[in-house]
Amino acid sequence: MAFSDLYRSDAPAAGAPVVRCGVRGCACADPGRRLNGPNLVTVVRTVASLVLVTTAALQHSWPLLLAAYLTYWVGDSADGCLARWRGQETRFGAVFDVVCDRVNCTSCALVLLMFVPAPLPVAVFLFQFVVVDLPLTLLPMRWPVLSPNYFHLVDRLAYTLNWHVVAKVTNTTLLVLLLVLVPDQRVALLAAGIVLCLKVFSLVRVLRLPRPTAARHVAPPATGAAPADPGTEPVRA
Ligand SMILES: [Zn+2]
Secondary structure (H helix, E strand, O other), rough: OOOHOOOOOOOOOOOEEEOOOOOOOOHHHHOOOOHHHHHHHHHHHHHHHHHHHHHHHHOOOOHHHHHHHHHHHHHHHHHOOOOOOOOOOOOOHHHHHHHHHHHHHHHHHHHHHOOOHHHHHHHHHHHHHHHHHHHHHHHHHHOOOOOOOHHHOOHHHHHHHHOHHHHHHHHHHHHHHHHOOOHHHHHHHHHHHHHHHHHHHHHHHHHHHOOOOOOOOOOOOOOOOOOOOEEEEEEEO
């Protein structure tokens, strides 16, 4: 599978008719535009956090590392919120955001080691975040969904464990908070180990789900309100 297949949206050309099935989070709602505000926010927060974390390492500055983390966390939340608010969620943006998360999180965690010498918990966390969670978070793009944030349309347990907002915030902040706030590093190691187990379980679970078909639309939720009737509408230029 080529990298571009991860976010290929099959978006028709402007002016061409497109069938919207009405299911929130279906890939057919991808506007197909990569140059938009949310992706710009992703670029800015990634570069800004990288500059801050590099300066923090060079100057051995704890406040600058904190600023790098906050830039990453707030920016990561802002790009997603902006995309949802403005209806600019794209499959490209989802993949781009996931890759930028690894850049920011890995650089911050490595510099954190300069201040909190806890190589084992950080190693377990980085293995989990880069080796297990990265492919796991890209796997939902095999289905016709806008992003992993809509994977509850495919598998609710995997979604709840990995892409529910509580699960995402926990995975990016828990290790740092435990290392900084709890003197006994075994607590952070235990937490990192538990998260690693959950991620491996999730990866195996998602890999074993029935293979997605070539369908352009994701199946609507089994329960709840029925989606709007599929209809044909022009693509907004
Ligand atoms: Zn659809």
